Amino acid sequence: MADYFLVSISNRQNLELCMEYSMAGFTNSINGLWTFFDIEVGDYISFLYGARAWNLYRVIGKAAYRNAEELPPWPPITFRSGRTYSFPFRLFLRQEREFSEPMVRREFSYVAENLLLRGGYRKTHFQADTITFYNVSEMGTPYSGKPSYPELDGETFEPKIVFKRENRTIPEKFYFRELILQSLIRKKLKDTILSEALEFFGIDHPPEEFEVLGEKALPEGYVDxxxxxxxxxxxxxxxxxxxxxxxxxxxDLRQLRGYTEEYGAEAAGGILIARDFPRRLYDKGILPVRYHFEGLDPSEEYSYGELLKMLRLEVDG
Structure with missing residues (x-):
């Protein structure tokens, strides 16, 4: 099933460009790459700006461009740190519905809570749950116009992940970071160890009744x-x-235990996923899961799709 995301837009001009060209662009930063990997063709997005959700789009294509600073519609942007970013990572969109709705609507409560607890838009995108997506699919009016994309003559490339810092050459090659691992595990978890986790915690529901969502903010922090x-x-x-x-x-065990306690009786337990665990790390309310990439050579570079195929999740012990 397709996922639904709200994509943060930094200013009104960028919002207007996104809507005019039915396109979303992300910077040559680890957050931009994470968003580009996390949102797939077939998923749905709305733009998030000014405490409002704007329109509903389906992602119909994606591409990464070299020399993005020379390509429309976004000029390079320089932050107070002095760093300048371009927008090499692009999503091509088809508009499905037209609306501008305030985030205070109860239909957006799942995402609005994330926004409130994180103190605003300091994140590139927020994944919403299925109930939010169903509600959004009935907002506003259907859109029957055709998308208008800018002419992009730049050379495309497939971004790669490297496991040695000296091998990175941004934006073509990024060093492996936890954000990328979180995205990979989110997409792999349901088809691998979720059934074992449900059995471990005594949950009498099949895996297909659950949805695996991205980062969720809590009063004391956030879970991945x-x-x-x-x-x-x-x-x-x-x-x-x-x-x-x-x-x-x-x-890490204490932190996760604290998060589960915040949710009270409806929190069945926690899953701690890591490359390795100490010998005596144990908590009956936490399921330890090891990850590794089968056949990985740290000196090589890998696409996101290759890492997804190589990723293995195994319940520890």
Missing amino acids: IFIKLRHPRGTNKYLLAEVKTGKAGKK
Whole structure:
């Protein structure tokens, strides 16, 4: 099933360009790459600006461009730090519905809570749940116009991930970061260890009744992956997952335990995913899961799709 995201827009001019050209662009930063990887062809997005959600689009294509600073419609942008970014990562969109709705509507409560607890838009995109997507699909009016894309004559490339810092050449090659791992695990988890996790926590629902969502803000922080019933009836069941690129420790265990306690009775437990665990790390409310990339050579470079195929998740012990 397709996912639904709200994509943060930094200013009114960029919003107007996105809507005029039915396109979303992301900077040559790790956050821009993460967004480009996380949102797939077939997913749906709305733009998020001025505490409002703007229109509903389906992603019909994506591409990364070299020399993006020379391509329309976004000029390079320089921040106070002095760093200048271009927009090499592009999503091509087809508009489905036309609306401008305030985020205070109860239909946006899942995403609005994330915005409030994070203190605003300091994130490139927010994944919404299925209920939000169903509500948005009835907002405003259907759109029957045709998309108008700018002419892009630049050379395209496939972004790669490297595991040695000296091999990175941005924007073509980025060093492996936790954000990328979180995205990969989110897409892999449901078809691998979710059924074992449900059995471990004594949850009497099949995996297909759950949705695996991205980062979820909490009063004391945020969890990397949030798992919940797609269509709860009466009560919900939550699993909270934390992802660590390296070795997990007792601090990570305590942090995740604290997050599950914040959710109270509906939180069935936590999943701690890491490359390795100490020998005596144990908590009956936390399921430890190891990850690795089968056949990975740290000196080589890999596409996102290649890493997704290589990723293995195994319940520890």
